[in-house]
Amino acid sequence: MKEDTTLPLRNSATNLVFGEGSPDAKLFFLGEGPGYWEDQKGRPFVGNAGALLNQLLYSIKLPREEVFITNVVCYRPPENRDPLPGEIQSCRKWLDRQVEAIGPKVVVTLGRYSMARYFPGETISKVHGKSRKVNGVIYFPMYHPAAALHQGGLRETIKADMLKIPELLAEAAKQEKAEAKQQPKQLGMF
Numbered sequence: 001m002k003e004d005t006t007l008p009l010r011n012s013a014t015n016l017v018f019g020e021g022s023p024d025a026k027l028f029f030l031g032e033g034p035g036y037w038e039d040q041k042g043r044p045f046v047g048n049a050g051a052l053l054n055q056l057l058y059s060i061k062l063p064r065e066e067v068f069i070t071n072v073v074c075y076r077p078p079e080n081r082d083p084l085p086g087e088i089q090s091c092r093k094w095l096d097r098q099v100e101a102i103g104p105k106v107v108v109t110l111g112r113y114s115m116a117r118y119f120p121g122e123t124i125s126k127v128h129g130k131s132r133k134v135n136g137v138i139y140f141p142m143y144h145p146a147a148a149l150h151q152g153g154l155r156e157t158i159k160a161d162m163l164k165i166p167e168l169l170a171e172a173a174k175q176e177k178a179e180a181k182q183q184p185k186q187l188g189m190f
Contacts, residue, residue, distance in 0.1 A: 001074060001094050008087050009075035015042035019070025019098050026169060027062070028104035029053070030095075030114040031071040032144060033083045039076035044069045049146040053110075056145070056162040068102050070095065072114050083113055105172035107137060108165065111144030129161040131168055136175065138168050 001007070002016050010016070017034040020043055029045075037047035045053050057064055073083040073091045099107070109115040112124045118139040119127050131140045142162070148155040 004094070007075060007090050009073060009077055009083075012078045013075035014039045015075075017042055017044050017071065017074055017076070019068055020044060021064070021068035022066050023068075023102060025066060025068035025102055026105045026172060027067040027165065028099065028102060028107045029067060029069045030107060030109050030117070031069070032111040032113040033071050033073040034076040035080055035146075036076070044071055045145075048149055049144065052145040052148060052158075056159065059159065060162060060166050062165075068098075068104065070098055072117065088113065088117075105137060105176065106165070106168050107139050109139065109141045111147070115141040128157070129164060131164075136179075138172055140165070140168055 001018060004010075013034070015034075017038045031045060031049075034044065035047050035049065037050075038044055044050070053069075054064055057067065072088045072095060074094065077083050077087065107118065109118060115122065115124050115127065118134070119132070119141055122141075124141060124143060127141050128143055129141075131138050133139070140161075143154050143158050145158065148158050
């Protein structure tokens with residue numbers, strides 16, 4: 001990704017902010033884009049929104065190291081503006097490769113730009129907290145933690161949505177177990 005000169009935000013940012021976390025994560029968080037601190041440190045969700053995300057993970061007894069966290073764009077947009085459609089599209093191939101390599105069972109979108117990838121044409125106020133299963137993966141939209149920092153009333157909504165995640169992980173594990181049982185066994189010749 002660092003060598004990809006087609007990524008439009010690379011010249012205005014300080015660092016590439018690649019995803020981080022467990023390469024075997026069952027739970028994949030997809031944010032919108034790096035902010036100031038993420039750009040400075042080259043790590044996703046390390047600013048105030050990241051601190052809130054860490055608290056939310058703690059509330060469901062899930063260490064940050066056991067999940068994978070990234071964004072729809074890997075470089076900070078200038079002045080922390082929203083990512084543009086072309087910028088999101090230019091990072092898509094890299095994001096697709098991350099998702100494919102990790103193979104999560106649950107993808108949580110944080111904010112409307114990451115939500116739009118899996119819930120096109122929807123509004124976050126209508127679909128947050130409601131899961132959708134596509135090709136064996138559960139997609140679950142939530143408000144971005146930064147929204148709760150700017151609009152205190154959303155904090156309880158985000159907390160309530162986060163509390164649904166353990167149930168989604170349990171559902172995914174049950175599905176994975178059922179699929180494993182359905183795998184045909186190869187018969188021996190004798």
